[in-house]
Amino acid sequence: MSAGSQLTSASALYEQRQKRLIDAIELREPDRLPTILFSHFWVARYCGMTCREAMYDYEGLAAATRKAVVDLEPDAFHPVHALVAFGPTMEVLDYKQLEWPGHKGLSDNVPFQYLDAQYMAADEYEEYLLDPTGFMLHKYMPRIAGALEPLSQLPMYPGVLHTRIIQSMEAYARPEVRRALETLIRAGEEIQKMRAVQGRMVEELKDLGFPLAAHGTSHAPFDVAADYLRGSKGAMLDLFRNKDKLLSLMDRLTILIPRAGIAAVKAMGGNMIFIPLHWGLDGFMSPKQFTTFFWPQFQKVLLTLIEAGIYPHVLWEGDCTTRLEVIKDVPPGKCVYFFERTNMFKAKEALRGTVCIRGNVPASMLIAGTPNDVREYCKKLFDVVGDGGGFILDAGVGVPDEANPDNVLAMYQFAKECMY
Amino acid sequence: MDDKGKQLVQQIADMQEEDSVKLAREMLDSGYDPVKLLGHCREAMEIVGKRYEEGEYFLPELMLAGEMLKAIGDMAKPLIKQDTSGDKTVGTVIIGTVQGDLHDIGKNIVTFMLEINGFKVIDLGIDVPIANFVDSIKEHKPRVVGLSGFLTLAFDAMKETVGAIKEAGLRDNVKIMIGGGQVDETIRNYTGADAFGLNAMEAVSLCKQWIPA
Numbered sequence: 001m002s003a004g005s006q007l008t009s010a011s012a013l014y015e016q017r018q019k020r021l022i023d024a025i026e027l028r029e030p031d032r033l034p035t036i037l038f039s040h041f042w043v044a045r046y047c048g049m050t051c052r053e054a055m056y057d058y059e060g061l062a063a064a065t066r067k068a069v070v071d072l073e074p075d076a077f078h079p080v081h082a083l084v085a086f087g088p089t090m091e092v093l094d095y096k097q098l099e100w101p102g103h104k105g106l107s108d109n110v111p112f113q114y115l116d117a118q119y120m121a122a123d124e125y126e127e128y129l130l131d132p133t134g135f136m137l138h139k140y141m142p143r144i145a146g147a148l149e150p151l152s153q154l155p156m157y158p159g160v161l162h163t164r165i166i167q168s169m170e171a172y173a174r175p176e177v178r179r180a181l182e183t184l185i186r187a188g189e190e191i192q193k194m195r196a197v198q199g200r201m202v203e204e205l206k207d208l209g210f211p212l213a214a215h216g217t218s219h220a221p222f223d224v225a226a227d228y229l230r231g232s233k234g235a236m237l238d239l240f241r242n243k244d245k246l247l248s249l250m251d252r253l254t255i256l257i258p259r260a261g262i263a264a265v266k267a268m269g270g271n272m273i274f275i276p277l278h279w280g281l282d283g284f285m286s287p288k289q290f291t292t293f294f295w296p297q298f299q300k301v302l303l304t305l306i307e308a309g310i311y312p313h314v315l316w317e318g319d320c321t322t323r324l325e326v327i328k329d330v331p332p333g334k335c336v337y338f339f340e341r342t343n344m345f346k347a348k349e350a351l352r353g354t355v356c357i358r359g360n361v362p363a364s365m366l367i368a369g370t371p372n373d374v375r376e377y378c379k380k381l382f383d384v385v386g387d388g389g390g391f392i393l394d395a396g397v398g399v400p401d402e403a404n405p406d407n408v409l410a411m412y413q414f415a416k417e418c419m420y
Numbered sequence: 421m422d423d424k425g426k427q428l429v430q431q432i433a434d435m436q437e438e439d440s441v442k443l444a445r446e447m448l449d450s451g452y453d454p455v456k457l458l459g460h461c462r463e464a465m466e467i468v469g470k471r472y473e474e475g476e477y478f479l480p481e482l483m484l485a486g487e488m489l490k491a492i493g494d495m496a497k498p499l500i501k502q503d504t505s506g507d508k509t510v511g512t513v514i515i516g517t518v519q520g521d522l523h524d525i526g527k528n529i530v531t532f533m534l535e536i537n538g539f540k541v542i543d544l545g546i547d548v549p550i551a552n553f554v555d556s557i558k559e560h561k562p563r564v565v566g567l568s569g570f571l572t573l574a575f576d577a578m579k580e581t582v583g584a585i586k587e588a589g590l591r592d593n594v595k596i597m598i599g600g601g602q603v604d605e606t607i608r609n610y611t612g613a614d615a616f617g618l619n620a621m622e623a624v625s626l627c628k629q630w631i632p633a
Contacts, residue, residue, distance in 0.1 A: 111573065113571070236479060240435060285478050285479070285480065340602070362604065367575055367607075367610075368575070368607060369606060401573065402576065
C-alpha cells in the first residue's frame with residue numbers, strides 16, 4: 001500500500017470513528033458500538049511507567065498513550081497529558097491543592113489526590129460575589145500555591161483608575177511580586193512544553209485515524225462551591241447556614257463556568273467537553289437539596305454549552321439512579337451521560353430518546369475479574385443499553401489505573417464485534 | 421422527660437442549629453444537669469440516625485447534627501464532675517482509610533453513624549500503614565475492623581491489610597468490612613474481607629449483626 005493510500009485510509013478511519021461517535025450521541029444507530037478510552041494512569045502503567053513518571057515525563061506519556069490507543073483502537077480518546085502531566089508545573093508553583101506521587105508522603109505509584117479543605121471562608125461570600133476575579137487573584141491563588149502568595153499585593157483595579165493605574169505599576173516591581181511573576185512565566189513555559197508534546201501526540205494519533213473525545217473540561221456549580229471553594233464540610237453546612245449566599249454564588253458560577261469551558265473547547269477547535277461530577281450522586285444530598293442546589297444550576301451550564309455547539313460528556317460519579325427522572329430534562333441528542341454505578345437498564349428506560357449513555361464496566365471487574373466476565377457484562381450492556389443506538393461503551397469512571405490489560409483489551413475488542 | 425429536654429431533642433433532630441445551641445446554653449446557665457442534657461443530645465442523634473436510615477436525611481444533615489453535638493458537648497462537658505469515661509458501649513470498631521488513599525468523607529460518616537449507634541470507634545485516620553491496623557487490633561481488641569478507600573488503589577491496600585491481619589494470627593478475632601468508592605462483591609472476594617457496604621447504614625447493620633447488643 002502506498003503512503004498516499006495509507007493516509008487516505010487513516011483519514012477515512014478518522015471520519016468513520018467520528019461519525020460513529022456522533023451517531024451515538026445524536027441517538028442514531030451507528031455502524032457498530034463505539035468506545036472511548038478514558039484513563040488517568042492506566043496507559044502509563046500499561047507501558048511500565050509509574051504514576052510519578054506519567055506526571056513528569058511528557059514524551060514517555062505520549063509514547064504510552066500512542067501504544068494504548070493503537071492497541072485498543074477506541075473510537076476516541078481523552079488526552080492524558082491534560083489529566084495528569086503537571087508534576088513539574090506544580091513544583092514550580094509550590095502547589096498545595098494536590099498531593100502527588102513522590103511528593104511529600106505519597107509513593108511513586110499512587111495517583112495524585114485532591115486535598116479537601118476550605119479555600120474560601122464562610123465570611124468571604126460577599127467578597128467573592130462582589131468581585132469573583134479579584135477574589136481569585138488576591139485571595140484564592142495565594143492560598144493554593146506558595147509561589148503565588150505575593151499576588152495578594154496586586155492593585156485592586158476596579159477602584160484604581162486613570163493616572164492611579166499608571167502609578168499602580170509600582171506593585172509589579174516589588175521583589176516578591178517580581179518573583180511571583182517570574183514564577184508564573186516559568187510555570188507557563190512548563191505547561192507550553194507539556195502541551196507541545198501533547199499536541200504532537202494528538203496530531204500523530206489523528207494521522208492514524210483516532211479523534212479526541214474531549215477538548216476541554218467543565219464543572220457543575222455546586223461542585224465548584226464544594227470542592228474548590230468551601231470544602232465538603234463547609235458546603236454541606238452552607239446548605240443550612242448560608243443558603244442564600246451559596247445560591248447567589250452558584251448563580252454567578254452558572255455564567256462563569258460555561259464561559260471558561262466554551263473558550264477552552266473553541267481554542268482546541270473541538271466540540272466535546274468532559275464534565276466530571278462529584279456531588280450529584282444518590283445518598284449525598286436529598287432529592288429536594290439536589291433540585292435546589294445542584295440540578296437547576298448545572299442544567300443551565302449544560303444548556304449554555306449545548307447552545308454553543310458543544311456536546312457535554314457528563315460523568316455522573318457513583319450511583320445516580322434516583323436522579324434519572326430529574327436529569328433527563330435536556331435537549332435530545334446533545335448530551336452524553338457517563339455513568340459509574342447507576343443502574344444502566346433503568347437509565348436506558350429513563351433516557352431513551354433523550355441522552356446518549358456511556359459506561360459502565362465496573363472497575364472491580366476490570367481489576368479482579370476475567371476477560372470472560374468483561375465480555376459477558378459488555379454483551380448485556382450492548383443488548384439492553386445499546387438497543388437502538390445511543391450508547392458508548394466505557395469503563396465505570398474510565399479504565400482504572402490497576403486494570404488487568406487482558407480485561408481492558410477484552411472490553412475494546414468486544415465492542416468491535418457489536419454490529420448494528 | 422421535662423419540657424426543655426423535649427424541646428432540645430426536637431430542635432436538634434429538626435436541624436435548628438441556632439435555636440438548639442441557644443436553648444442548651446440557657447439550660448446549662450440555669451443549672452440544668454449537664455449529664456442529662458448530653459443524654460438528650462444522644463436521643464436526638466438517634467432520631468437523626470433513624471431519619472438518615474429512612475432516607476429523610478442525607479449527608480448535609482449528618483454534618484450539621486455533628487456540629488450541633490460538638491457545640492453543645494463543648495459547653496456541657498466542662499461542667500460534668502463525675503467520670504463518664506466508663507460509659508458502656510456496644511463494642512469496639514477500628515476504622516481507617518487504607519494506605520495510599522487520602523479520602524475521608526465516607527469514613528467519617530461511617531464513624532459518626534457507628535458512634536451514635538453506641539459503638540466505640542477507634543479512627544486511625546487516612547493513608548493508614550498496614551502495621552498500624554495490626555498494632556491497633558492487638559491494642560484495642562475490636563470485634564470489627566472497617567477498611568475504607570475511595571480510589572481503586574485501595575483494593576490492593578485492603579487486600580494487603582487483610583493479609584497482614586491474617587499473618588499476625590488475628591484474622592479469626594475480627595470481622596472485616598470494606599467500603600467506599602467502587603467496592604463490590606468482586607472486591608470483597610479479592611480482598612478477603614467478610615463483607616462490603618455501599619453506605620453508612622450498611623456499616624451499622626453489619627456491626628450490629630456481628631456485635632449483638
